[in-house]
Amino acid sequence: MIKILDATGEGSTEILKDILDRGDKESSDITKSVMEILAGVEKDGDTALKEFTKKFDGVEIDDFLVSQDEIEAAYLQCDEDFIKAMKRAKDNIWDYHQKQLKESWITNKSSGIILGQLYNPMEKVGIYVPGGTAAYPSSVLMNAIPAKVAGVGKIIMVTPPLKDGTVNKNILAAARIAGVDKVYKVGGAQAVAALANGTQTIGKVDKIVGPGNIYVAAAKRLVFGKVDIDMIAGPSEVLIVADETANPRYVAADLLSQAEHDVLASSILVTTSPEIAKEVAKEVEIQTKTLSRREIIEKSLSDYGAIVVVKSLDDAMKFANEIAPEHLEMAVKDPFSTIGKIKNAGAIFLGEYSPEPLGDYFAGPNHTLPTSGTARFFSPLGVDDFVKKSSLVYYDRKNLEQVKDDIIKIAQKEGLDAHANSVEVRFE
Numbered sequence: 001m002i003k004i005l006d007a008t009g010e011g012s013t014e015i016l017k018d019i020l021d022r023g024d025k026e027s028s029d030i031t032k033s034v035m036e037i038l039a040g041v042e043k044d045g046d047t048a049l050k051e052f053t054k055k056f057d058g059v060e061i062d063d064f065l066v067s068q069d070e071i072e073a074a075y076l077q078c079d080e081d082f083i084k085a086m087k088r089a090k091d092n093i094w095d096y097h098q099k100q101l102k103e104s105w106i107t108n109k110s111s112g113i114i115l116g117q118l119y120n121p122m123e124k125v126g127i128y129v130p131g132g133t134a135a136y137p138s139s140v141l142m143n144a145i146p147a148k149v150a151g152v153g154k155i156i157m158v159t160p161p162l163k164d165g166t167v168n169k170n171i172l173a174a175a176r177i178a179g180v181d182k183v184y185k186v187g188g189a190q191a192v193a194a195l196a197n198g199t200q201t202i203g204k205v206d207k208i209v210g211p212g213n214i215y216v217a218a219a220k221r222l223v224f225g226k227v228d229i230d231m232i233a234g235p236s237e238v239l240i241v242a243d244e245t246a247n248p249r250y251v252a253a254d255l256l257s258q259a260e261h262d263v264l265a266s267s268i269l270v271t272t273s274p275e276i277a278k279e280v281a282k283e284v285e286i287q288t289k290t291l292s293r294r295e296i297i298e299k300s301l302s303d304y305g306a307i308v309v310v311k312s313l314d315d316a317m318k319f320a321n322e323i324a325p326e327h328l329e330m331a332v333k334d335p336f337s338t339i340g341k342i343k344n345a346g347a348i349f350l351g352e353y354s355p356e357p358l359g360d361y362f363a364g365p366n367h368t369l370p371t372s373g374t375a376r377f378f379s380p381l382g383v384d385d386f387v388k389k390s391s392l393v394y395y396d397r398k399n400l401e402q403v404k405d406d407i408i409k410i411a412q413k414e415g416l417d418a419h420a421n422s423v424e425v426r427f428e
């Protein structure tokens with residue numbers, strides 16, 4: 001089911017080209033229909049939301065707002081142990097993100113010159129939470145908590161209604177635990193349009209975060225600029241680097257936990273040991289038989305999974321850095337000694353007792369991570385994503401006079417007389 005590739009003669013990711021070139025490709029048809037949805041909501045507000053919800057979700061909704069009573073009832077109906085686990089996860093996520101908070105700073109560069117930077121949270125943020133089979137309460141925590149820690153004034157969540165017009169109870173319970181202010185039952189591109197423009201019932205936000213299907217991703221891309229967005233999440237991926245000391249059962253289990261997400265998910269093992277490669281492939285076959293999402297796993301592994309045998313740990317790290325995986329697991333004898341060699345990765349998991357689900361749900365770091373090689377320039381979602389910075393400048397008369405000629409010279413070179421004049425006028 002999972003292929004073994006020999007890259008002992010090569011050091012580059014060429015061998016994985018077909019695997020890496022994956023993902024939902026937005027067609028011009030999708031862009032066109034999403035543009036129509038955006039325009040419809042911008043023009044007709046709630047009326048358009050109702051029409052699109054009927055058309056795409058097959059349900060008539062009169063009032064999109066989920067009442068506090070409904071949220072409370074959902075919370076009380078949830079399994080008690082699940083609520084306790086979610087609260088413990090929340091505490092860890094909160095603690096971790098609090099370490100990311102930065103303080104405004106101000107500096108007295110020299111007498112009469114003060115410079116600084118102010119940090120201010122965004123006022124309103126919208127969180128998209130997918131519906132359907134991908135209703136993940138953990139995503140509610142991961143998107144809302146950094147915003148809360150940043151001090152965002154209002155967090156608005158949108159999520160598609162179920163066929164009976166209600167919302168997934170676990171999602172509502174997670175919203176209550178995370179401290180989401182308002183929940184609306186609307187999904188797809190129409191929900192993104194509502195958050196970006198505002199409607200009669202849904203307030204306009206400053207930023208939209210959260211994963212979604214191809215329509216949601218296209219809508220986020222199109223509203224970017226009017227509002228900020230987090231990133232366009234592609235299908236999920238893991239790259240495991242293993243040496244001869246790795247436990248093949250654990251490595252196989254971790255490849256499978258990634259593959260069950262989606263047929264487009266990619267699970268790659270890069271190993272220095274041909275024996276481990278064979279044993280992991282065998283374990284993958286054995287463990288897959290017992291898993292409920294077996295069909296998705298088999299498709300994902302045969303299309304986008306691979307075990308790559310390389311010559312050395314250095315070659316394995318080169319592979320990892322070129323692929324820039326969303327999740328990187330280091331199943332090697334001394335994982336800490338490899339940290340300095342990792343250049344591109346969303347989240348790094350060290351050693352055999354740090355499997356990816358620990359980070360997905362519980363340890364504290366965010367699980368909204370850059371996918372499809374974008375870890376070369378994107379970072380995990382965090383407090384910074386919900387904060388704006390403003391710069392601060394103060395010069396007294398004496399200090400401005402000392403630098404006025406430089407400013408005037410640059411302004412004149414740019415042909416901006418009024419800029420030069422704004423300085424000159426103060427010394428006439």
Ligand code: NAD
Nearest residue numbers: 056057130131132133134160187188211212213215216233
């Ligand atoms: P979704 O909420 O993203 O999309 C459902 C909405 O799509 C519906 O409300 C509907 O309005 C709209 N829609 C459906 N068909 C349409 C059409 N033909 N035209 C216009 N709009 C249409 O839920 P989903 O579809 O279950 O997808 C969830 C996605 O989120 C998956 O791709 C999953 O992989 C992804 N996901 C990613 C992460 C991550 O962290 N990367 C986490 C969770 C989910």
